[in-house]
Amino acid sequence: MSEQFGELRPPLRVLMGPGPSNTHPRVLAALGAPTIGHLDPAYLEMMNEVSEMLRMVMRTRNRLTFAVSGTGSAGMEAALVNVLEPGDEAVVCINGVFGMRMADIVERCGAAVVPVEVEWGKPVPPQAVAETLKGRGPKVVCLVHAETSTGVLTPPAEIARLARESGALMLLDTVTSLGGCRVEVDAWGVDVCYSGTQKCLSCPPGLAPITFSERALEVVRSRRSKVQSWYLDLTGLERYWGAERVYHHTAPVNMTYGLREALRIVLEEGLEERWERHARVHKMLVEGLAEMGLELLPDGPFRLPMLNAVKVPEGVDEAKVRTALLERFGIEIGAGLGPLKGRIWRVGLMGHTATEANVAYLLHALGQLL
Amino acid sequence: MSEQFGELRPPLRVLMGPGPSNTHPRVLAALGAPTIGHLDPAYLEMMNEVSEMLRMVMRTRNRLTFAVSGTGSAGMEAALVNVLEPGDEAVVCINGVFGMRMADIVERCGAAVVPVEVEWGKPVPPQAVAETLKGRGPKVVCLVHAETSTGVLTPPAEIARLARESGALMLLDTVTSLGGCRVEVDAWGVDVCYSGTQKCLSCPPGLAPITFSERALEVVRSRRSKVQSWYLDLTGLERYWGAERVYHHTAPVNMTYGLREALRIVLEEGLEERWERHARVHKMLVEGLAEMGLELLPDGPFRLPMLNAVKVPEGVDEAKVRTALLERFGIEIGAGLGPLKGRIWRVGLMGHTATEANVAYLLHALGQLL
Numbered sequence: 086m087s088e089q090f091g092e093l094r095p096p097l098r099v100l101m102g103p104g105p106s107n108t109h110p111r112v113l114a115a116l117g118a119p120t121i122g123h124l125d126p127a128y129l130e131m132m133n134e135v136s137e138m139l140r141m142v143m144r145t146r147n148r149l150t151f152a153v154s155g156t157g158s159a160g161m162e163a164a165l166v167n168v169l170e171p172g173d174e175a176v177v178c179i180n181g182v183f184g185m186r187m188a189d190i191v192e193r194c195g196a197a198v199v200p201v202e203v204e205w206g207k208p209v210p211p212q213a214v215a216e217t218l219k220g221r222g223p224k225v226v227c228l229v230h231a232e233t234s235t236g237v238l239t240p241p242a243e244i245a246r247l248a249r250e251s252g253a254l255m256l257l258d259t260v261t262s263l264g265g266c267r268v269e270v271d272a273w274g275v276d277v278c279y280s281g282t283q284k285c286l287s288c289p290p291g292l293a294p295i296t297f298s299e300r301a302l303e304v305v306r307s308r309r310s311k312v313q314s315w316y317l318d319l320t321g322l323e324r325y326w327g328a329e330r331v332y333h334h335t336a337p338v339n340m341t342y343g344l345r346e347a348l349r350i351v352l353e354e355g356l357e358e359r360w361e362r363h364a365r366v367h368k369m370l371v372e373g374l375a376e377m378g379l380e381l382l383p384d385g386p387f388r389l390p391m392l393n394a395v396k397v398p399e400g401v402d403e404a405k406v407r408t409a410l411l412e413r414f415g416i417e418i419g420a421g422l423g424p425l426k427g428r429i430w431r432v433g434l435m436g437h438t439a440t441e442a443n444v445a446y447l448l449h450a451l452g453q454l455l
Numbered sequence: 456m457s458e459q460f461g462e463l464r465p466p467l468r469v470l471m472g473p474g475p476s477n478t479h480p481r482v483l484a485a486l487g488a489p490t491i492g493h494l495d496p497a498y499l500e501m502m503n504e505v506s507e508m509l510r511m512v513m514r515t516r517n518r519l520t521f522a523v524s525g526t527g528s529a530g531m532e533a534a535l536v537n538v539l540e541p542g543d544e545a546v547v548c549i550n551g552v553f554g555m556r557m558a559d560i561v562e563r564c565g566a567a568v569v570p571v572e573v574e575w576g577k578p579v580p581p582q583a584v585a586e587t588l589k590g591r592g593p594k595v596v597c598l599v600h601a602e603t604s605t606g607v608l609t610p611p612a613e614i615a616r617l618a619r620e621s622g623a624l625m626l627l628d629t630v631t632s633l634g635g636c637r638v639e640v641d642a643w644g645v646d647v648c649y650s651g652t653q654k655c656l657s658c659p660p661g662l663a664p665i666t667f668s669e670r671a672l673e674v675v676r677s678r679r680s681k682v683q684s685w686y687l688d689l690t691g692l693e694r695y696w697g698a699e700r701v702y703h704h705t706a707p708v709n710m711t712y713g714l715r716e717a718l719r720i721v722l723e724e725g726l727e728e729r730w731e732r733h734a735r736v737h738k739m740l741v742e743g744l745a746e747m748g749l750e751l752l753p754d755g756p757f758r759l760p761m762l763n764a765v766k767v768p769e770g771v772d773e774a775k776v777r778t779a780l781l782e783r784f785g786i787e788i789g790a791g792l793g794p795l796k797g798r799i800w801r802v803g804l805m806g807h808t809a810t811e812a813n814v815a816y817l818l819h820a821l822g823q824l825l
Contacts, residue, residue, distance in 0.1 A: 090504050090719050093712055095491045104705060108490040116709055117487035120478040120659050121465045122787045134460050154661070155525045155686060158704040162686045190685045283705055289490050291524070291661055291707035313683050315560045316525060316532045332792075334528040335474060335653055337661035339486055340710065342463055349460050417492045422702075 098411075099443055102419035103233045103392060104261065105283035105290050106435035108343075112288050115346035116339050123336040131345055132326060132336075138348035139294050142263065142286075142356065143278060145270035149302060151326040152344060153293040153317065154337050157260040157281025160293025162190055163317040164256055164277045165227075167297075167305050171195030174223040176253065178209040180239070181232035182422050183258055191227070194313065199223060205424055206235045206394070208387040211243040218251045224304070225254045225277075231262035234422045236394030236431065237383045238266070245274040254301050260284060263294065264351050265363045265391035265435055276301040282340075285363070285391055287436030288347035291340045363390040366439045370432065373448040377455065382429055391439065393432040394425070398455070403427055406454050414450040468781075469813055472789035473603045473762060474631065475653035475660050476805035478713075482658050485716035486709050493706040501715055502696060502706075508718035509664050512633065512656075512726065513648060515640035519672060521696040522714055523663040523687065524707050527630040527651025530663025532560055533687040534626055534647045535597075537667075537675050541565030544593040546623065548579040550609070551602035552792050553628055561597070564683065569593060575794055576605050576764070578757040581613040588621045594674070595624045595647075601632035604792045606764030606801065607753045608636070615644040624671050630654060633664065634721050635733045635761035635805060646671040652710075655733070655761055657806030658717035661710045733760040736809045740802065743818040747825065752799055761809065763802040764795070768825070773797055776824050784820040 100107045121128050132151070139150045153163045165187065169175060173196040177188045180203035188198045201217050203209050209228060218226075226248035231238055241257055248255040254276040259268050265285030270278045276298040283290035297305070297319070305312075305319050312318040316334065325333040351359060367390035371381060374395060382394035397403040403420065407430065410416040419431035432447070470477045491498050502521070509520045523533045535557065539545060543566040547558045550573035558568045571587050573579050579598060588596075596618035601608055611627055618625040624646040629638050635655030640648045646668040653660035667675070667689070675682075675689050682688040686704065695703040721729060737760035741751060744765060752764035767773040773790065777800065780786040789801035802817070 090508060090715070090722070093485050093488055093716055095488050095501075095712065096495075096497050097489055098491050098495065100490065100492060102492055102494075105490050105492060105708060108709070113487040113489065113709075115463050117483040118463055118465050119467055119483065120470065120475050120653075121468050122470060122472055122475060123660070124472075125466075125468065125781070125787060127466050131465075138460060155529065156705050156707060159525065159686045162684065186685065193681055193683050193685055281705065283490075283708075289707065289709035290493070290705040291710050311563055313563050314532065315556065315563055316529050335526050335651065335660040337526060337659065337710070338475060338653075339478070339483075339659040339713075340661050340707070342465065343709075345460070346463055352460070411495070417495060 097415060099416045099446065100438055101433050101443060101447055102417045103431045103433050104435060106287050106433060106438040108289050109287045109347060109350055109437045111350060112343045112346045115342040118342050120338050123338055124332060128338060129330055131341060135341060135345050135348065136326065138352060139296070142348060142351055143268060143270045143294065143296055144272065145296050147296045147298055149323060150296040151322070152341065153295050154334065155293055156290045157293050159317065160279030160281065160295050161187060161258060162314065163293065163295055164279045165190045166194055166312050166314045166317055167319045168225050168254060168256065168277060168301065169194040169196040170308055170310050174199055174221065175225045175227060176201060176214065176217055176223045177227045178214065179203065180207060180209055180235065180237060181205055181229065182234035183229045183232060187227045206237060206382045208237050208239040209244065211247060214244050215247050218247055222251060223253045225256050227256045229258040230268065231259065231389050231392065233261045233392055235382060235425065236389050236392045238387050238389045241275065242273045249274055254304060261389065261392055264359060266360050270296060282344055282347065285436045286347045286351060288343045291337060292344050363434060363439050366434050366441060366444055367393065369441060370434060370444045373444065377451065391433060391435045393434065394429045395432055397428055397430060401455065403430060409454050410450055416447055416450055467785060469786045469816065470808055471803050471813060471817055472787045473801045473803050474805060476657050476803060476808040478659050479657045479717060479720055479807045481720060482713045482716045485712040488712050490708050493708055494702060498708060499700055501711060505711060505715050505718065506696065508722060512718060512721055513638060513640045513664065513666055514642065515666050517666045517668055519693055520666040521692070522711065523665050524704065525663055526660045527663050529687065530649030530651065530665050531557060531628060532684065533663065533665055534649050535560045536564055536682050536684045536687055537689045538595050538624060538626065538647060538671065539564040539566040540678055540680050544569055544591065545595045545597055546571060546584065546587055546593045547597045548584065549573065550577060550579055550605065550607060551575055551599065552604035553599045553602055557597045576607060576752045578607050578609040579614065581617060584614050585617050588617055592621060593623045595626050597626045599628040600638065601629065601759050601762065603631045603762055605752060605795065606759050606762045608757050608759045611645065612643045619644055624674060631759065631762055634729060636730050640666060652714055652717065655806045656717045656721060658713045661707060662714050733804060733809050736804050736811060736814055737763065739811060740804060740814045743814065747821065761803060761805045763804065765800045765802055767798055767800060771825065773800060779824050780820055786817055786820055
């Protein structure tokens, strides 16, 4: 009965899509360390270490900084369901798929979405947020720092300032940016920030780093209703990750091993050095693509180093190129989503994958195919 | 800055608590296989294999059988939020912590809980469910097959029949039982069934196997409102796990490797053989404990083989014994929860941990300590 399911043999890939990136070999080794209990003193110590390293990587002193037991989208949901209640209002900046996903979740919380809609491929202009905020007092302003669907970076500091001035919390998605370019939770005045493990941290998908400011926690504590998700309810999670150590759910122990090792690697390299590496490798890619006559979708200053939205040249079958890259070269790149489907390729240079060697190989492969 | 965080060195433990159990070495190796993308053809094939093996292990032909990207509690939430809408009524059998957790989630769905409350340590009597159902037409009847907090097994077939007769869906929690004793989703007439990976499947925590009958899917499809959780919404998950393969969220790739290997191991051993092993090792434990004058909380026929609730003898400091087991012997056992705190130990014999060798070692250690 079991013979039909053969030995596990995943192919070797160069993961240059929108994530996951290639997992660092030390992280792969860490994943396979013997499992211990989620209330074992050794595990509780490890949780402390993960929180402390996440604070360093997210540039925050927030006490409540931990990893949600789900992927980046679970982090998004955890951020929103804890802050929002039915009847609340949320300003959501939408310039791609992940802003739309935020708006969808806001609605599922019974809250009203006030959208700041921006053309896909452009950053969110602070003045558009300022105009939307006029005469309003929303509970939260939501922004995607690095829009994975378009390769666009929106600088968050000014928007966060506007949010604060209006009395709103600032909520920032850094799923794609964390560990690959500057993220400054405290200096920017961000109240809730979440990320994923499988992009520039180069750990497999499965956990979502998250942090809440004391200001955000006050909002959570003064809720009139229970959080609609039991699994993501901060009230319970805080007691497990905090000093009390009360059992909430069984934590994903081996994934925590992986994240701990991934964070160690980030700190060993140094955050600034890591950002610089991503910028350098991105530059090499952009120059190489330009020589082949290929252009990026976003304007120069708003390009993400770790996610490059490359315009598909006229007359090229984009899916055919992606398939050939995968089958002939073992390289994964991503397709466009939504209105950008068929119009762009998404080339990730994230974490362990962001190397000159990989860029050279991709340029070589594209040269063969185009 | 990073020197303070040393190399990953989890202690070696014999995990005889309420879960996680010891991960099988082949599963640990699988976790560390190179990551591939969540839309890679090789990964999609792996998802098919996981679904197929889960059908075998859960004894169901349900098309929609997959793994939720979260731990067992996320499975519970996924089961409930998809089926329930505000204003619905749910009969929830409560004879321990996990029945209470179900009731909590039902309320967060805006649905009304009709509890069937049973003394902790006792199974749920079908006649109590029958009486509760009289004159009612709830949307769902919820039952915990193996109540991890009390070591009690409730036979589900009769309760499932009553649920069907009343027009309700039957929802069953098999987090602790799946892979360790008989679970028959189709033969029992269960409509929604979920589990966890870290108990009798001996994979680390992080995924929740789940299955929905066509009858349950009809209920989901005829909802008036959106599912309150985006992350757990079947509408999206079905399109990713089904033939369409539309991106929903980035799947936890390496955890899927682990689950795939864990399921292969279960099928290699054989389900019936595995249940028999759990029963045999449980018998050895019970007899060994009896020789030391230790008793179990539940009555004989309702004892779970994989989770043994052992009464703490008068005058014994239960926490001291647990700590000594961990520190001197490297054995983890669990404490009592809620009203059973301080009154029982919870000794798990799950999956890879359920061996004569481990029982002999635990009996030896307890003999030294008591």
